[in-house]
Amino acid sequence: MDGSSCYDALILSRSRKPEFSGSVEEETARVQGNNPVCGDRVTLSLRATAGTIDAVRHQTRGCAICMASADLMAEAVTGRSVTDALELGCRFTDMLETPSSQNMVADEDVLPVGLQAFRPLRTHRSRLRCATLPWTALGEALTQ
């Protein structure tokens, strides 16, 4: 159906069955991200030691985009350095917010496939925040 490109099969399956939900043991940071406009809420629990993210889990109450974004973010940043993860968040946001496709080639080099699944959302301005909310929360967790 029209508009279903925003709902890649990966996004749909992760929204139905998230693989990174819950809380981590020995967590070093916990942050809640809220979108007051729609009531979406993401709670991130993570463990970072020596500048590396060992594990991330999330508890998400929200739409399919938000749920899948939190889950695919958790997968993408696990094992990365804090600096790398923050950089990835910038690239992800950039991919969604840059109107032209000029970054497409660069995105393909840098962004894991799971994150590229959100690319069609760029034409849906009112929904960008659903995808970026988990990343905003991650940024807060990593810089606090």
Place this chain on the structure above:
Amino acid sequence: MNIADIRAQFPILSEKVHGKPLVFLDSAASAQKPDAVIDAMSQMMRSQYANIHRGLHWMSERATEDYEASRNRVASFLGGAREEIVFTRNSTEAINLVAYSYGSLLKPGQAVLISEMEHHANLVPWQMLRDRVGIELRVAPITDDGDLDLDAYGRLLSDGKVALVAITHMSNVLGTITPAERLVTMAHDAGAKILLDGSQAVVHRKVDVQKLGVDFYTFTGHKLYGPTGIGVLWARRELLEAMPPFMGGGDMISSVTFEKSTWAPIPAKFEAGTPAIVEAVGLGTAIDWVESIGYEAIGAHEAALTEHALRVLPEVPGFSVIGKPKERGGVISFTMDDVHPHDIATLLDRNGIAVRAGHHCAEPLMHRLGLTATARASFGIYTTEEEIDTLAETLKRIRQLFV
């Protein structure tokens, strides 16, 4: 009432969205505008515009006449006197005006009573008043069906401490039409004044403030097929006369020295600064247009649409209508199992269908209902049964995508 003729008067309805014909089911958020309103406003700006009340020149006198003619129009529309009509920006500003001005006359120990189904516009101003003046804020519960719990309402009034009741005349989420005359009688019997937020109700039914017996009534122009930026507070003359000004500035004074100012008579006392002149004229035209169709025809059309919607939409797998009020206007909030309301709204949009999704500026009501968000389809004069069928069919396809 010929729907094709009516639709032809709304230029936006022939627009396409994402290559599909626009199916606009978000009139409760803001209604579309007929040619009559668009033309009246552009005509004024093209040929007869100046600031009002101040100018000694021809243009200003004509613009003042048009602006004040709109006030007369609103007065006869609501059944009040022209001095009792205060133009505001919207219903929110009208309620804030009452909360600041009438609210400043209240004392600790007195209470304001609202309900669980209020829009934030009829909730937050009273919380702010509570924190400023030290009054108590009481909340009348609703039943699980989405009606006001009249027994509880009576109990909350019974100690005589409630100075003001402020309740919606029609819920923007549940579509519930509240039993206004009963609420007014009960409030008055308990010694309270009563304000009705008519933002939704005035679109769907004839409102007569004298018949209702209410003390304050508010509505906004943009939901009534008029422009944004213009709303109305009607209040009884003696209340407006006793109330201090809400904002100070030009046009609301009688005389000004550096030591002291005195206030203009009502309603000018409450209209500081250059008002929304063109918008007021647009609102007057919108009221003329609505009344030329007639509330009887509008009511019958919306009742038929709502009945049709309540028949076809529940056939969508996983579909739930939120609330089952005794009397409902053309507003239906719903959820669909396995699909979040925002995903519903996005996919409907991509198929040309505009609905609202979220908490509808009524977060406490969402908590009461145990929900974080719903999708909402709301109907206007121009809505057709075919559009509701398109909504139902598209919802079925959306569900298939997710399940």
